Amino acid sequence: MSEDQHTTVGPNTPLRRGIPRRAVLTGPAAAAVIAGTAVALPHATVPSARAVPRTGVGRGRDVAIFGGGMAGLAAAHELSERGFSATAYEPAYLGGKARSFDVPGTARGGRRGLPGEHGFRFYPSCYQHVPEMMQRIPVGRSNVRDRHLTSVESAMIAFDESGYAPTTVPASLIGFVDHAPQIATLENLRNSLITGLKFVVDVPATELTYFVSRLLVMATSCTERRIAQWENRSWMEFVKAKGKSRSYQRYLVGALTRSLVAAKPETASARTIGQIGLALATAASGLIPQYRSDLVRGDVDRILDRPTNQAWIDPWVAHLRTRGVRFVMGAGLGRLDVGGGRITGARLTTGQIVEADWYVAAMPIDRLKPLLTPELLDAAPSLAGVPALQDDWMVGIQYYLRRRSDLPPGHIAALGTPWALTGLFQAAPWNVDFSRTYGDGTVKDCLSIDISEWEKPGILYDKPAKQCTRQEIAREVWAQMSRALNAGGRETLRADDIVTWSLDPGITWSGGRTHNATPLMVNTKGSYGNRPDAHTEIPNLFIGGDHVRSNIDLATMEGANESGRRVTNAIIAAADSPAAEATLFPLWELPVLEPLKQLDRDRHRSGLPHILDV
Template sequence: MPKKIVILGGGVAGMSAAHELIERGFAVEIYERQPHYVGGKARSVDVPDSATPGHQPLPGEHGFRFFPGFYRHITDTMKRIPYGQNRQGVFDNLVPTQRVMMARTGKPPVAAPVNFPKTRADWQALLDGLLHADTGLTDSDKKLFADRVWQLLTSSYERRQQSYERVAWWQYMSTDQQCGTRQPCPYELYCVGGLTHSLVAAQPQLMSTKTGGDILLQLLLLMANPGAHTDRVLNGPTNDVWLNPWLQYLKSKGVVYHHNQLTTALHCDPATRLISGATVLDLETQQTRTVQADYYLAAVPLERMAKLISPDMVKLDPTLGFVEHLSNPHLHTLNWMNGVQFYLREDVQLTKGHVICIDSPWAITVISQPQFWPDFPMSGYGDGQAKGLLSVDVSNWFAKGVLDWPLDDGTTGRKQACDCTLDEIVKEVWAQLEQSLNTPGLPPLLGPDILLRAYVDADIRPELLSAPVQALDVPTRSGHNDEPLLVNTANSWSLRPEASTGIANLFLAADYVRTNTDLATMEGANEAARRAVNGIIAASGAKVPTCRIWELHEPGVLAVLRWLDRRRFAQGLPWTNEVPWLGKLLHRLNYLFHQFRRFK
């Protein structure tokens, strides 16, 4: 009889684990709280009551859609999900973007190739972006940024893991020395805060340098690689071209998927030192039952897992106590990154890729979707009137916006996104888009007449808006966002558990698990699932191959410098850029090379 695995949570981590387990002969059941959707934070959604006869509901998205070229784990799984005649399954539904644009209030946007320039137009766009951007960055700003990136490139893994993990990204980049004020300056906007907020919804004052530095390096290395695609997006709504085909494949292989099931408890038997069962609540019937298996894989997010860990579990594995500690609101490990969709009367193609509204208070990113959806025309959705779709992500819900609203004290003023009603969120985000995208002196790209309707991610629940906000504009609790996003804050690595726990039949697969990716992404979720599956394989003694785990790319040309830094770190010495003998060695090798060519 095959070993039975119960997976609690049907997001990307849960589905990834089910995929690897079912292909290795295990019996798999998934218990997921969503009534219809799969894929967790990666899902797309149908806008309620938006379809007319003969049309599909308008497509909405929960959050960011971004598949950078350094992703290895999730894309490997995507290649094994059948889709029509695609040779590489749903992986072939990923299409590269061509440009990234930074939109700025009161200034022309800065557009540049997102990949290594391959055409004359690419090189022209790159030069225009570099020479005519008018960013306000000084020569000292550029030198500081280059120095910090070089230090990351030539630092050993051990130094990044043990030293940079304890340093906040803002502190490492030395922005306070640059500006000396809390008002954003160009260096903060372009080199530190703006990109950090928009790409990973992280507070730069809180995110660890290890996490921020590793991801920045991966993106920069991709841009410098002529054979890589830095940014890829799906060629249709996420459910249609990825998640639903994935669900169909898992079911065809034998995975049993239970919807509307909320896990409320894990039962730990102190006598056997094992998990004896899990209680799940049927959200439709409100009936509870206990499910049992040989192994249990918890693929629920941090804030939910913290409620499932009992004192008996902590006695068997004290590191599980750190999960509850990590979810403490005062550690600021949870942030928000939720989507807002705008359906337009005309298709507005901003650029062939993502647009970062670099100075928008709510850290907005936007992409025009129809240009990437050739097989999913907008005329097939809603009532057929929408021709354009701007998919927007709001990454800073705890900063004040640009519009004045009536306040509780009878006055008017600006509000944080988390304090706004859904209607206010729509109007505020649209206003920030207009500020960023409409350049003075040029015909406006956006205006009130072009907007048909909008939709805010259903995880934002205004009826529960009551969370106080403390220093650094970070929430102290997240009760009114059903699915907040984990942020790897400085020095949090030591609190995060491994995929295999001290309880022999319990394994973890979620964004808080230690991974090489070290970021709350689809890639990190898939890697965590692979690590959990490898733990189950080892515990069960199954004679099946383990899942492959990739490390982040490290440029081989700098291996010698990283090796030297590893030696310095082992001796307790700081990083240094001064390696006199290395320069002499390289000069000597260059001399010998030219002598060899001359002799030849």
């Protein structure tokens, strides 16, 4: 290897095998007795916090990682702590879809440029891998998690339909106490009453009861049934939305899929949507101590307290450099050469040939698919399903405002909006004076909005987002969000407050079409069988990314981070390394449900339906 490709980690390089005390798992069985039941997917096993040391001297330490997003950085982090020499090759930006950036040309008077991003992010307490890794990234005398991860203690629920009024609800008792003057107002109480009464009218009690019963079916289904049956049904089919009221379909069925994961309820895997819904609910309940959150203390909904790169990505990359990780920018993976059942080399888009002991393809599926040549698939048939995996768009736009929002800090769910919008005013939760920190001094706040639906007509131009110009998208999103938030009679959004705006630069136009450089994989029904494991039949090729089978089982930064750990463990095994395995966290579910799951397991093995499946 040449020095510009890999840095050798010497035999005296310290390996950090210890796991932070609060992250240690004593084993799924013991934890289930104490508090929660671990739910892990087939082929996605959960090792103990410390692996049994391997014997042997080990083979090969040079790792080439193609992709500098969440999966690639996580793999580099774990591998560097275990004495491997990792080089990450990234064609564009480190951090992938998680990155943030300064909007070009907006910095003035010593201030930073206006903060732009792919879309606002949140870190629910069922996320375990990302916060644990944040805790291992130093920031001064602290770390990223303790310094920058903060709770958001309220949320605004708005409905894009006449008769509803936007309502602010606390995310915890602490949140209510801290923001009581803004939450316990006559206006908000009136809006809550109006919205609650209309919802009861629009969604009949029988339908609401039925929806809850379907959630109970998922909660008490064994893992085997979830994979064999619910994985192959769409969320819409599972909750049996056909023939139900419009509001049942629009709010109960559609809200979770469109606002959380950009999936369509007509095609999304019922197992995936149901399991993440259960995880969010159990994390909020406080009955699962592993999640360390509840509706009293908070931490159910968390965000970073500043732009992602400032808070997390930049300190992370700096830390990895100190551990010997090398980054080669402007270099994507163009081809993997196969010979004798192994990867013999990798050709970069720059023309350079990379040779390493281990190769990691840690890239999105749209960039992985072109690499799957017939020769590679012959050697790794488990990757044959990757071309069938589907992606969708979930993209952000930021509006920079001359007036600071007086809403309590929290996420905004604009339910029923044609483009499935969610948002966050950033000044309050970041606890920052925007005018002194960003831009030219005129911007007081930023409303960051995620657009999750790109194929349905809007309300201004009667066109889907994919057929709109950049300017039309900005006007359409503002109009939809304004209609939802201003429905209660209060003018929460005013067009004359907009100083400027920024759409994710990954959205471009050419040849009469709109293009997205960063699509998001969605878990469509039946897609689990097409998703790869971190290891392949090629002994020196590994796959990272949110499309890899994982316990979180969702295309998220949490899933990508987990995949980086799985890559690490697979390389440890292939290299016969004595290093400790990277910790993998399961989803946790209520142990009281375990007897019912066992009953369902017996029925499933006997070919019987779930006892509540009526």
